[in-house]
Amino acid sequence: MNVNIVLSLVAVVVLGALAFLGGSAPALQGVFGILIPYIAFVMFLGGFIWRIMKWAKSPVPFRIPTTCGQQKSLSWIKHDKIENPTTGIGVVIRMALEILTFRSLFRNTKAKIIGDRISYELELWLWLFALVFHYSFLAVLVRHMRFFLEPVPVCITFLEAVDGFFQIGLPIVLMSGVLLFAAVAFLFLRRIATPTLRYASLAADYFPLFLIMTIAGTGMYMRYFLRVDVVAVKELTMGLATLHPSIPANIDPFLFVHLFLVCVLFVYFPFSKLMHAGGIFFSPTRNMANNSRIKRHINPWNPDLPFVTYEKYENAFREKMIEAGIPVEKES
Amino acid sequence: MKDKGKIIAGVAIFAALVSFPFWYNTGTAKPAPELILAPEAKAAVTCILPKDQMAKEHMQLLDGWRNSVVREGQRVYVAEDGKKYDMSLSNTCLECHTNKADFCDKCHDYAAVNPYCWDCHVNPKEK
Numbered sequence A: 001m002n003v004n005i006v007l008s009l010v011a012v013v014v015l016g017a018l019a020f021l022g023g024s025a026p027a028l029q030g031v032f033g034i035l036i037p038y039i040a041f042v043m044f045l046g047g048f049i050w051r052i053m054k055w056a057k058s059p060v061p062f063r064i065p066t067t068c069g070q071q072k073s074l075s076w077i078k079h080d081k082i083e084n085p086t087t088g089i090g091v092v093i094r095m096a097l098e099i100l101t102f103r104s105l106f107r108n109t110k111a112k113i114i115g116d117r118i119s120y121e122l123e124l125w126l127w128l129f130a131l132v133f134h135y136s137f138l139a140v141l142v143r144h145m146r147f148f149l150e151p152v153p154v155c156i157t158f159l160e161a162v163d164g165f166f167q168i169g170l171p172i173v174l175m176s177g178v179l180l181f182a183a184v185a186f187l188f189l190r191r192i193a194t195p196t197l198r199y200a201s202l203a204a205d206y207f208p209l210f211l212i213m214t215i216a217g218t219g220m221y222m223r224y225f226l227r228v229d230v231v232a233v234k235e236l237t238m239g240l241a242t243l244h245p246s247i248p249a250n251i252d253p254f255l256f257v258h259l260f261l262v263c264v265l266f267v268y269f270p271f272s273k274l275m276h277a278g279g280i281f282f283s284p285t286r287n288m289a290n291n292s293r294i295k296r297h298i299n300p301w302n303p304d305l306p307f308v309t310y311e312k313y314e315n316a317f318r319e320k321m322i323e324a325g326i327p328v329e330k331e332s
Numbered sequence B: 001m002k003d004k005g006k007i008i009a010g011v012a013i014f015a016a017l018v019s020f021p022f023w024y025n026t027g028t029a030k031p032a033p034e035l036i037l038a039p040e041a042k043a044a045v046t047c048i049l050p051k052d053q054m055a056k057e058h059m060q061l062l063d064g065w066r067n068s069v070v071r072e073g074q075r076v077y078v079a080e081d082g083k084k085y086d087m088s089l090s091n092t093c094l095e096c097h098t099n100k101a102d103f104c105d106k107c108h109d110y111a112a113v114n115p116y117c118w119d120c121h122v123n124p125k126e127k
């Protein structure tokens, strides 16, 4: 068995069990229901900003035109304005497509040996499930705002109505939750099914997958099987959101498993690969206009040296040059 | 940092989004609604199931009732104590729980639950 998988799985199970025990002990409910969520919030926001500021300090003096499109050139060569933008607007469009539709993932290929030749095929499953995963996560997250906002804005109830469009069962099955779980499961299976990918996968890859899978799993368990007292949960979450925290009676210990794992995810976020959420904005190959041929970019930390002509140079070193037998333009 | 302005604007938007619940609720306490029993319900003393079970399972019970009535034409519910009830949201449930606004809607609204039962069924009190 792969040690990275086992370690991550054990970590999630232990964290979940810890939260269940803590949530079952009335004395510890305040820790798991109030203290840890506030710490997680502060560490998430603070960590995120700290990480961004650290990146922002890295100098990026030159354009890195790694692109997939024709750069602006002669008027009769068609310029690819989005893949190889020369203007800010082009960059914004390229960024937006990258962030909203994962365009680089769409170019994912798989190398295969067919007969005696290597062949590259388009491999879109990763792109598809990554999209499903991120958008259903977003939908779940936005829908959860019903626990943190009072009165609940119409857009959130509307999203929930769309999410439960098929009106399956009661409580109505919300598609995004199911899709979230399915997509994370796929992303995990993909890692273990491909030998090369499994070799390249670390605990830092499996841990967030297991964590999110367990969060979605416990959420669905609470909604469809346990049916926790949602009004009591909202009392707890509204207490947090209005800075009047309290632990209502009637909170199921299982809620603390869900909540604690969410807190772990949020604390883990800024210090892990999940920071690609903020990092994507700092991708030099995506966020810069390729205008190297239009504008001169000067390295800002070049030393400020005076410009010396050859004539001045020779004047300064003439005697030494003659002594060493180096040819000079003027003898004296 | 040549893009200082842009980065700070981005971080500010991010911080505003993440802390949205704090300033949307303006820090004022929003207590959970109190469940109010109508006099008719108090007089009846027992519901068709124990209170805890009703709180957790009423939606599934009603979903089962719908299937039973609409698909099987079977509309008699036998409670554990042997008492028989007509499977009807408007006529049986709301007969005791005459205060839909206080008994049903308050909690449903608070939790942003929007039962589609009321798309078809009426509250006999409202008409």
Ligand code: HEM
Pocket: A137, A140, A141, A143, A144, A147, A171, A174, A176, A177, A178, A180, A215, A216, A217, A218, A219, A220, A221, A222, A223, A224, A227, A228, A230, A233, A237, A255, A258, A259, A262, A265
């Ligand atoms: C990363 C954040 C979170 C994720 C991904 C997540 C995921 C889920 C999922 C997939 C469900 C199943 C139902 C649905 O699709 O909505 C669910 C239900 C639930 N979650 Fe979360 N959750 C998160 C944060 C939270 C937080 C912070 C709380 C607050 C205590 C919470 C409380 C609940 C409750 C009470 C339910 C049951 C809802 C019901 O019975 O209708 N979740 N969660």
